[in-house]
Amino acid sequence: MDIWRRAANPWGQDVLIGVSWDLMWSAVIAAVAFVIGHALWVRTRKEEAHEPPADVPADIPEKIERHSFASRAFHWVMSIAMLVLLVTAFVPVMGWQFNWVDLHWQAGVLLILTVVYHVIHAIGWQDFWSMFQLGVSEGIATLKHILSPEAPAPPKAGKYPFDHRMYHHVIVVVSLAAIITGVLMMVRIDTPLWTRNPYLFSDTTWGVMYVVHGLSGVSLILLVASHIYFALRPEKRWITWSMVRGWIDREHYLEHFDPAKWVVTDAGMKSADGAAPGTGAVAEQIPSAKRED
Structure with a gap:
């Protein structure tokens, strides 16, 4: 299987022209294999009981805001843009030709x-930095629990669990690579803002951009597919619904989060993202909460 494609330019030089389409099919196959493999793996694990903490604050209401309208709007608009990008990038290669x-x-x-x-x-x-807390001990505990059902469950997280943070970091790196190369590649096409200039960079430089852009796109196939898969899993749908309606209920909050790390504040206050609460309480991440690592 080839990783990239090469061709001769008008001057007879052998240059990169993009990633191999074998990688696209490999990403599709890997995504399907991951979904099937994870679904089978889950069936081998016994259902875990999530015990509420012993010292539950008395004033936690039934509904707790997790995502403001501003955050939800960003998520869904970005999702539409990402899906359109993936469809327009790879579906024509699969045989469906359109503009x-x-x-x-x-x-x-x-x-x-x-x-x-x-x-x-x-x-x-x-709270910008709460997403960038590494949580080394939390990650090690999570990995041990994944590898062995006998390992104790990792400690309950704050608003952003370890796996959510790691996915965020990966998607940031891959998306930035696609965006930076994509912006530069736009110079080669006519837009309402400028006339194309395919000679801004050398063919060698363009080739490197094509490969980086293609690798980012192929990676996004697997990343987006896994994200959709987890969003649709029965035990994860309460998280998905929070991205639709903005809140989670008290039961899931106590089952999955540590009230000392993600503190529910009075409903009259604003959340960490500055949005006024709708129904129920507002919760905010406390960056100064003591961590075990």
Whole structure:
């Protein structure tokens, strides 16, 4: 299986022209294998009981805000942009031909705008650094529990569990690679903002960009597929619903989160992302909460 494609340019030089399409099919197969493998793996594990903490605060209400409207709007707009990008990037290769170039770069612009919005929103209205806590001991405990059902369950997390944070970091790196190379590649096409200039970089440089962009796109096939899979799993749907309606119930909050790390505040206060509460209480991440690592 080839990793990239090469061809001769008009001057007879052998240059990169993109990733091998074998990688696309490999990513699709890997995504299907992961979904099937994980579903079978889950069936081998006994159902875990999530005990509420012994010292439960008395004033935790029935509904706790997890995602403000601003956060949910970003998530769903970004999701649409990402899906359009993947469809326009790979479906034509599979045989369905349509005018994909305009849709692709327009979806790319939409993705860039949502990312810029998200960064500003996270820095200005959310606890930006809570997503970037490594949690080494938490990660080790999580890995041990995955490898062996006899290993104790990892400690309950704050608002953002370890696996959520790690997925976020990976998607940030891959998406930024796709965005940066995608913006540079847009110079090669005509848009309402400029006339194409395919000679801005050498063929060798363009080839490297194509490969990095393609590898990012192939990686996103697996990342997006796994994200959708987990969102649809029965035991995870309560998290998915929180991205639709904005809140989780008291039972799931106590089962999966540590009230000392994700503190529920009074309903009259604003959450960490600055949104006024709707129904129920508002919860915010406390970055100063004591960690075990």
